[in-house]
Amino acid sequence: MYDLLITGGTVIDPASGLNGRADVATSDGKIAAVEPEVARGAEARETLDATGLLVTPGLVDLHAHIYPGCTPLSVDADPLMARSGTTTMVDCGSVGAATFAGFRRYVVEPSRCRVLAFVNISVIGLVAMPECGYGRFVDSNAAFQCIEQNRDLVVGVKVRGSRNALGEDNTIQPVWMAIAAAAAGNVPVIMHLGDPPPALEQGLEVLRPGDIVTHSFKGQPVTRLVDHAMRVKPQVRAARERGIKFDIGHGSGSFSWAVSHALAEQGFWPDTISTDVHTSSIKDPISIDMPNAMSKMLHLGMDLEAVVRASTLEPARQIGWDDRIGTLAPGREADVAVLALEEGQFSLTDSYRQTEQASRRLVARHTIRGGQVIGA
Ligand SMILES: [Zn+2]
Structure with a gap:
């Protein structure tokens, strides 16, 4: 029984070289599994559907x-x-x-x-x-x-x-x-x-x-x-x-x-x-x-x-914390970001008040800290 299952997203975890469709499971505040099909047959107290979204380390x-x-x-x-x-x-x-x-x-x-x-x-x-x-x-x-x-x-x-x-x-x-x-x-x-x-x-x-x-x-x-x-x-x-x-x-x-x-x-x-x-x-x-x-x-x-x-x-x-955070490797802190990569026209302003129009932007959809969904 997992605490949280994040299903259907595209997982990008540079530390493990993973960039593709996978589910992320957490247990006791830690990453328990990152696999293409964790969801099948597994039970979890809470499930987050990340279909169409990016799942990255927090x-x-x-x-x-x-x-x-x-x-x-x-x-x-x-x-x-x-x-x-x-x-x-x-x-x-x-x-x-x-x-x-x-x-x-x-x-x-x-x-x-x-x-x-x-x-x-x-x-x-x-x-x-x-x-x-x-x-x-x-x-x-x-x-x-x-x-x-x-x-x-x-x-x-x-x-x-x-x-x-x-x-x-x-x-x-x-x-x-x-x-x-x-x-x-x-x-x-x-x-x-x-x-x-x-x-x-x-x-x-x-x-x-x-x-x-x-x-x-x-x-x-x-x-x-x-x-x-x-x-x-x-x-x-x-x-x-x-x-x-x-x-x-x-x-x-x-x-x-x-x-x-x-x-x-x-x-x-x-x-x-x-x-x-x-x-x-x-x-x-x-x-x-x-x-x-x-x-x-x-x-x-x-x-x-x-x-x-x-x-x-x-x-x-x-900062010397890569043995605890910054990756979704099993055993690490269950800190996860679920992001949307939106397409359209977006104004992005620099520090000198100059604005450029971008065709893509990232927006946070869920923030998960220690396996707890805390917002977005
Ligand atoms: Zn400063």
Whole structure:
């Protein structure tokens, strides 16, 4: 007797190479079976008909801001996750070492969805900005202690490597401090790209293999990954070859159609697709969520299976959780997204209020977390 049977859908699970018609069964919060004909003769407490729909691992959003009441940019995670197929959301630096206990108590514990965090190198997180403006707030030891004491939740260290995060001295020092904390804790750094200092090339140079650059598809000429002729900068290609990962982090200031088309034409796809959802980017006309960000990558010509991989398996890998989430392999957490790939004419707006018409879009139909249908 299974708890839940999802029947008739097209299962895309990049980790197992599966892309075809299959049923998914869950039991005790875990994936129990993924087979073409699980339904025949099997019994389940609940059945979901996914005929004509895509069934993927639950979406993993690597960049979100979900500490409302403590940081002004944050939104409520649960309703957003439930309607967007997102089963794991990683807060990206809203929380620092000094505010972490509250994050666990008021955000993580009551949430029906899985909430993890990149801890900010500033102890105050994004309570106020510039968060690194007062030197003593930038504390490698505090960030390291926070990692050590919260291994169940902390997956890395966030630093906003840009002018608007820094203090009067305007140095790259917070990036170095983030790397020091992350190295001691054996976790990645996620560095946001913004107006210098530090310059893009300077930031890329100090990151280590496995570290992540977020806001990779932004449009500002000084910060973007392409040069004046819209060619991918050689330092960017070198960084990727060295193992640096490039994340979308869409937000309300970091996704440009012009730059994205240029990157796509040169085959420079993101390693991970994430939202940077916050109080501005969640609103019209951007209305960001994972299916919206994924639809944009489809519109740019990214292959559907690659889009799913960059929204499930790849983010799970980068935060060291791929032994638990990011795939539908039996024994893993029963976190599942049921998505519709709709055809028609859809307006998709970038962070610079430019709109393009897409012929396809992804929309979440069901969100399943730990075998429980929680929404959409
Ligand atoms: Zn952000």
